[in-house]
Amino acid sequence: MLPLTHELGLRGAEALSRAFGVDLTGKVQIDRSQKADLQCAAAMQLAKSLKQPPRALAEVLVKALAEHPAVRSTDIAGPGFVNVHLADGWLKDNVGQALSLRQIGVGQTVVIDYSSPNVAKPMHIAHIRSTIIGDAIKRVLRAVGYTVIADNHLGDWGTQFGKLIVAHRKWLDESAFAHSPVQELLRLYIMFTEQEKAQKIAIGKKVDGDADEDDDDAPPLLQEARAELVKLQQGDKENVALWKTFIDVSMREFERVYSRLDVSFDVVLGESFYNDKLANTVQLLLDKGLAEESEGAIVVRFDKARDGEAMAPLIVQKKDGGFLYGTTDIAGMLYRVEHWRASRVIIVTDDRQQLHFRQFFAACRQLGVRTSMEHVFFGLMRLAEGTISTREGNLIGLEALLDEAERRAAVVARECNSELTDSEVLEVGRVVGIGAVKYNDLSKDRTTLVTFTWDKALSLTGNTAPYLQYAYARIQSLMKKAAAAGVVPGALVSFEPTERVLVMTLLAFDDVVEQVALTSRPHALCEYLFELAAQFSTFWSELSVLKAEPEVRPGRLRLAQLTGDVLSSGLDLLGIGVLERM
RNA sequence: GCGCUCGUAGCUCAGCUGGAUAGAGUAUCGGCCUUCGAAGCCGGGUGUCGUAGGUUCGAAUCCUACCGAGCGCGCCA
Missing domain, CATH: 3.30.1360.70 (Arginyl tRNA synthetase N-terminal domain)
Incomplete structure (x- = not known):
């Protein structure tokens, strides 16, 4: 349209x-x-x-x-x-345009940064939103002609590695590590945190204030961890080797999840990739007079006149000389703009980091970055029992969620369709289960907190992916029967109100996709596809196709076919698969 | 204290770059499978759009204040 x-x-x-x-x-x-x-x-x-x-x-x-x-x-x-x-005639003649998308992104490059899990920690249910929303935006941008660089900005650097190295030396359970390495690393991390806490209590320090003040009276464990971190940063062979091992085993596990989710990246440039660029980044800020020394640290300040709002300063170098993630982010933005020639950079994270993003975007603008920088954020996920915390260990693993989703979908498939073979049931469970999980996250634009419940996350009826997949499967079944009966799609003849409504909706597809490409809000596409599937379901129950008068069959079949095509392309843009039978 | 994101039906949420009677799903109640797949379709009821002002021909949508929720605010990421 x-x-x-x-x-x-x-x-x-x-x-x-x-x-x-x-x-x-x-x-x-x-x-x-x-x-x-x-x-x-x-x-x-x-x-x-x-x-x-x-x-x-x-x-x-x-x-x-x-x-x-x-x-x-x-x-x-x-x-x-x-x-x-x-005019009805015009609509009938032009409905075929539904699938063509205007190529509004041709000649422009977008870098999209999503998923970005932390190394040495398992992916849990809170990671899924960034991963799925980011991947959907990537697909939509590509469909309208952008050159898209999907970048997994791995959390592969930082103070936690000092802790992990210490814990690894002291408490490693080799067989556990061999069996499920990331789980073991998580155990080590939690163990370290507990032991550190115990030491704090022993030396009479407050447990909460993790301000980690400077110094000498820090718990011995923490001092050890800092020392190991320094060695790592200085290129100590043994520590570097350990660090690489942590990354390898983590990536292997992440890849397994990405493969199940059908999510992919073009590059994986973690935080460590920018290490050697940090000193120059700070220097650049200093040279341009944008950063200044303050209480021993180097900070970038913001004011209303220049930056549009007054914000707290952003620290780019600690007084001990260390760099922070704000430094990495600025270096990352400069790299993306210079190396990829990106005209848009989109970063998908939860909403707690908004201030950080406004700060670092403002710093980039001061450095002359003209690229459109967008922080796509969403509400944090929590459990009914409370906030998800690695240290508390109250995680629901992403893989456990996917397993359960597939299991539930397979049970329903078995119940609903007795014609399916065992292997088909498994396949249906996979596509429908994963689709349901993805759609659940994609279909909500909310930036408020999401409380996870199994039943909500794995619902299979109503406004869900299975509803759309089901409409698609029925259409494919119809197409097969039509082929067997020698009916081929053709010009629209009848134009009942139900058919007209369907045509109007089909013609709105490109409009919706373009809107999603421009606003980075995939839920609009979910809304649209649900509306389309609902209108098709009405059409399906009200009007006959193969049993209608011969002259209207080709046109109705064409409508069904087009609906199926739009549903499958729309779902594909969301990263959700379809099935011929379910 | 300052800031961010919010507050729409019992529950989960659309609608928010201002437009005509505020919409879905779910739950609940009642119909529909000897006719292209019932994970479906059809029908019934529910709203101080947090509160109070303001801008406008017109406000759920924009502005201000307040109430309530969650989150954030210089050496973690």
Whole structure:
């Protein structure tokens, strides 16, 4: 529908510009409407600035729009709404355009940073949102022509490695490590935290204030960890080897999850990749007079006049000379802009980091970065019992979630369709189960906290992926029967209200995809696909295809086919698969 | 204290770059499988859109204040 609404908007704007002698290009928006096929509210919006009654503008619009071949009639309603009714013939002839997407991203490169799990920790249910939302945005951007670099910005550097190295030396259980290494690393990390806490209590320090003040009276364990970290940073062979092992075993586990989720990246540039660029980054900030020394540290300050808002300063170098993740992020942004020539950089994380992103984006802007920098954030996930915490160990592993999702979907498949073979049941469980989990996260735009429950995360009825997959499977079944009966898709003949509604929705596909590409909000695509599937379900139960009069069969079959095509491409853009039978 | 994200039906959420009577799912109740797949379809009821002001022809949507929730705020990431 995009070409049409776009064209009509242009025509309307042209007509108004001519009538009133003012350039109104781009000021006339055409939207879908409940009262008609399309509506235009421009008459009221522009009335004041043109010093004309809305009605006079509406008259001009009504005439101009009515001339378009797609338009059957136009009228004015209420205070100046322009209603547009489209011609049935035009809709029937043009429904085939539904699948074509305008290539709005051609020639532009986008770097999208998502998933970004921490090395040496298992992925748990809170990691899934960044992973899935990021991957969907990647697919959508690619579909509209962008060159997309998907980057997994691994948490593979930082103070936790000092702790892990110490814990690994002291308490490693070799057989456990051989069997499930990341689980063992997690155990070591938790053990370290507990022992450190015990030492703090023993020497009479407050357990909570993990301010980790400077010094000498820090618990011995922590002092050891710091020493190991310094050795690691200085390139100590043994520590570097250990660190690499941690990364290897973690990546192997992450890959297993990504493969199950059908998620992929073009590059994996973790925090450590930017290590050798950090000193230069700080120097650059200093040279440009953007950073200054403060209490021994080096900070970037922000003010309202220059940065649009007053924010706390961002520390880019600690007084001990160490760098922080803000430094890494700035270095990362510079790299992405220079090396990839990115015109957009999108980073997907939870909403707790908003301040950090505003700070580091502002610092980048001060450095002259013109690229559009977008922080796509979502609400934190928690359990009914409380916040998910690695240290507390109250994790629900991502793999456990996926296992359970597949199991539940397989049970339902067995119950609902007795024709499926055992291996098909497993396959259906896989595609439907994973689809349900993904859709559950993709379909909500909420930035509020999400409390995890199995039943919500694994629901299989209503507005869920299985509902869409089911509509698709029924269409494929119909297509097979049609082929066997020698019916082939053809021109639309009948045009019952149900069919007309379906055509209007099919034609809106490109509009929705473009919107998602521009706003990075995949849930709009979920909403759309659900609406489409619901309208198809109504069509399916109300009207016959193969049992209808011979002359209307090809057209109805074509509608079904197009619906199936849009459903499968739409789901593919979300990273969700479809099945011929389920 | 300052800031961020929110507050819409019993529950989970759309709608928020202002547009016509505020929508889905779920739950609940009642219909629909000898006719292309019932993980489905059809029908019934529910709202101080947190509260109070303001801007406007028009506000769930924009602005201000307040109430409530979660999160964040210089040497962790």
